Amino acid sequence: xxxxxxxxxxxxxxxxxxxxxxxxxxxxxxxxxxxxxxxxxxxxxxxxxxxxxxxxxxxxxxxxxxxxxxxxxxxxxxxxxxxxxxxxxxxxxxxxxxxxxxxxxxxxxxxxxxxxxxxxxxxxxxxxxxxxxxxxxxxxxxxxxxxxxxxxxxxxxxxxxxxxxxxxxxxxxxxxxxxxxxxxxxxxx
Amino acid sequence: xxxxxxxxxxxxxxxxxxxxxxxxxxxxxxxxxxxxxxxxxxxxxxxxxxxxxxxxxxxxxxxxxxxxxxxxxxxxxxxxxxxxxxxxxxxxxxxxxxxxxxxxxxxxxxxxxxxxxxxxxxxxxxxxxxxxxxxxxxxxxxxxxxxxxxxxxxxxxxxxxxxxxxxxxxxxxxxxxxxxxxxxxxxxx
Numbered sequence: 001x002x003x004x005x006x007x008x009x010x011x012x013x014x015x016x017x018x019x020x021x022x023x024x025x026x027x028x029x030x031x032x033x034x035x036x037x038x039x040x041x042x043x044x045x046x047x048x049x050x051x052x053x054x055x056x057x058x059x060x061x062x063x064x065x066x067x068x069x070x071x072x073x074x075x076x077x078x079x080x081x082x083x084x085x086x087x088x089x090x091x092x093x094x095x096x097x098x099x100x101x102x103x104x105x106x107x108x109x110x111x112x113x114x115x116x117x118x119x120x121x122x123x124x125x126x127x128x129x130x131x132x133x134x135x136x137x138x139x140x141x142x143x144x145x146x147x148x149x150x151x152x153x154x155x156x157x158x159x160x161x162x163x164x165x166x167x168x169x170x171x172x173x174x175x176x177x178x179x180x181x182x183x184x185x186x187x188x189x
Numbered sequence: 190x191x192x193x194x195x196x197x198x199x200x201x202x203x204x205x206x207x208x209x210x211x212x213x214x215x216x217x218x219x220x221x222x223x224x225x226x227x228x229x230x231x232x233x234x235x236x237x238x239x240x241x242x243x244x245x246x247x248x249x250x251x252x253x254x255x256x257x258x259x260x261x262x263x264x265x266x267x268x269x270x271x272x273x274x275x276x277x278x279x280x281x282x283x284x285x286x287x288x289x290x291x292x293x294x295x296x297x298x299x300x301x302x303x304x305x306x307x308x309x310x311x312x313x314x315x316x317x318x319x320x321x322x323x324x325x326x327x328x329x330x331x332x333x334x335x336x337x338x339x340x341x342x343x344x345x346x347x348x349x350x351x352x353x354x355x356x357x358x359x360x361x362x363x364x365x366x367x368x369x370x371x372x373x374x375x376x377x378x
Contacts, residue, residue, distance in 0.1 A: 015275050019275065021275050023298060023301075028266065028267065028269070028297075028298055028301065029264050029265070029266045029301050030251075030255055030258070030264060030265040030266070030267065031264055032255045032256075032258040032259035032262075032263075032264070032265060033259065033262065035255060035259070036259055058247060058248035059247035059248045059251060059267065059269075062219075062248060062251045062252055062255075063251055063252075063255045063265075066219055066221045066224060066251075066252045066255065066256070067221075067255070067256075067259070069219070069221040070221035070222065070224070070225055070256070073221075073222065074221075075214075075218050075219065075220055075221070076218070076219040076221060076252075077217065077218045077219070078217065078219065078248065080217070080248075084289075085288070085289065086204050086208065086210050086288075099274070099275075100274065108217075109212060109217055112212075112217065112218050
């Protein structure tokens with residue numbers, strides 16, 4: 001998705017050779033017009049699929065997930081990174097953040113995902129794939145099927161994407177970064 | 190907003206006489222079609238204003254804020270409840286959650302809100318108003334102006350709305366709950 005790659009190059013701040021900050025349109029300040037274009041692109045790429053739910057994780061996955069959900073006219077469920085006191089029975093998965101070097105749990109209330117659901121997972125980043133695998137785990141614990149995974153930015157130099165594709169999951173990443181160096185962000189293709 | 194009130198009555202789960210859970214369309218599972226209607230309603234109610242930025246706080250404010258931002262063609266900034274390690278200089282405010290009975294800080298990176306910005310604050314709930322006052326504080330620390338506050342559900346029996354209106358802020362709440370009792374949610378009007 002060329003317009004997305006251009007925004008990453010123009011506005012991305014290189015923190016290290018594995019971390020890029022895109023706070024000006026995705027992770028802190030959100031450009032709703034770009035998010036709508038991203039949602040359209042997900043719909044196009046998955047036009048052969050018939051999802052009935054979208055699952056994401058708070059917070060940066062919510063904007064692209066809701067705009068995709070609006071186009072597909074299906075609900076969005078966002079996993080929580082902390083269990084609210086009002087949450088009853090729930091499903092959870094352990095996630096490791098390599099950026100923050102710590103583990104945390106993600107939670108989805110019982111009953112929001114049902115057996116037979118055809119789920120599209122949407123997230124902002126795919127790197128080692130820990131958060132995505134956590135979402136897959138919860139969806140599958142519910143007896144539902146992950147029918148597609150839509151990622152805005154994949155770090156192609158880390159192994160999350162190749163592991164998940166190897167397991168048979170269909171992943172559509174709108175920008176795959178091959179290499180981050182001091183002055184350059186290089187994309188695959 | 191009648192369709193919203195109906196959803197609250199039909200789907201809201203009464204936790205106590207001050208807490209209602211709306212996880213089926215707003216706080217956990219999100220109904221994107223309802224969120225778009227909410228965004229249209231905010232645009233209608235504030236049609237006399239000319240905002241150039243929307244400010245909200247993660248996570249439940251993001252969906253209605255982004256859909257409103259899309260209609261108004263303006264960016265959305267969401268305050269974070271934890272400071273990422275990659276965040277440089279920032280503005281912050283202390284917030285008290287009465288539901289969770291604890292204090293936390295909210296953070297917005299320096300430079301995302303500028304002097305002269307005309308800001309619409311959007312949030313899911315207004316109760317005692319602590320989170321909203323935190324957002325106002327950050328916006329005003331930046332030299333920007335809070336030109337409107339759009340709230341989905343206001344707890345009219347708590348004092349956040351009356352305090353903020355008393356201070357001269359324009360608040361548009363789409364559903365104002367007057368009373369929550371064991372079997373009934375009563376709205377103002």
